[in-house]
Amino acid sequence: MKIAIFSSSNTIFTYCYIKLFESIGYEVKLFNNNDEYRCNINYCVNYKKKVNSNFKRNIKKIFKIFHLTRFLNYLVDKRKKNNSLSSEELNLLSEELIKFNPDKCFFFWSTLFKSEINLISKILPQVENIISVNTYPIRSDFETFTKNKFFESDKRIFFEIQ
Incomplete structure (x- = not known):
C-alpha cells in the first residue's frame, strides 16, 4: 500500500509518521510544503517554490x-x-502524485493543505484522505511514564533523526 504524506520537512513529527507508516508496511512519499527548508531524502518532493x-x-x-x-x-x-x-507548483504536484499513485494521503497540520486536498480530489478521486491535527502519536495506556515500553524506541526516533 502507498501513502503520500503532506507535511513540512522541518517538523520532527513528520519523520515519526514516516517511520510509523513504514513500520506497518506502507511505501511512503513525503510532499514537503516548506518553502524555506528543503529535504533531500530520496522519497521527498519539494513542491513549493523556494x-x-x-x-x-x-x-x-x-x-x-x-x-x-x-x-x-x-x-x-x-x-x-x-x-x-502557483501553476508550476500545481503541475509538479499533479505529476508526482499521478506517478506515485497513492492509496492514501496523510495531511499533517491539515489547515495548510486546502489547495492540495482539492487537487487530489480532482485528479485521484479514489484516494482516501486522512487529516491529522494532533502533534504526536500519543501513547497513554501506561500507569506511569517509566512503564512506557516504547520509551526507548521513541527516544531513538526523536534523537537519531538526521
Whole structure:
C-alpha cells in the first residue's frame, strides 16, 4: 500500500509518521510544503517554490520599524487561509502524485493543505484522505511514564533523526 504524506520537512513529527507508516508496511512519499527548508531524502518532493529567507527577514524588519507587524501577521494569515498554489507548483504536484499513485494521503497540520486536498480530489478521486491535527502519536495506556515500553524506541526516533 502507498501513502503520500503532506507535511513540512522541518517538523520532527513528520519523520515519526514516516517511520510509523513504514513500520506497518506502507511505501511512503513525503510532499514537503516548506518553502524555506528543503529535504533531500530520496522519497521527498519539494513542491513549493523556494523563498529567499533574507528577503523575508528584511520585510519583517521594515514592518517592525514602522510598527506594522500586526498588519504583516494579518497578511500572512490571510495568505495561508487562501493558500493557493502557483501553476508550476500545481503541475509538479499533479505529476508526482499521478506517478506515485497513492492509496492514501496523510495531511499533517491539515489547515495548510486546502489547495492540495482539492487537487487530489480532482485528479485521484479514489484516494482516501486522512487529516491529522494532533502533534504526536500519543501513547497513554501506561500507569506511569517509566512503564512506557516504547520509551526507548521513541527516544531513538526523536534523537537519531538526521
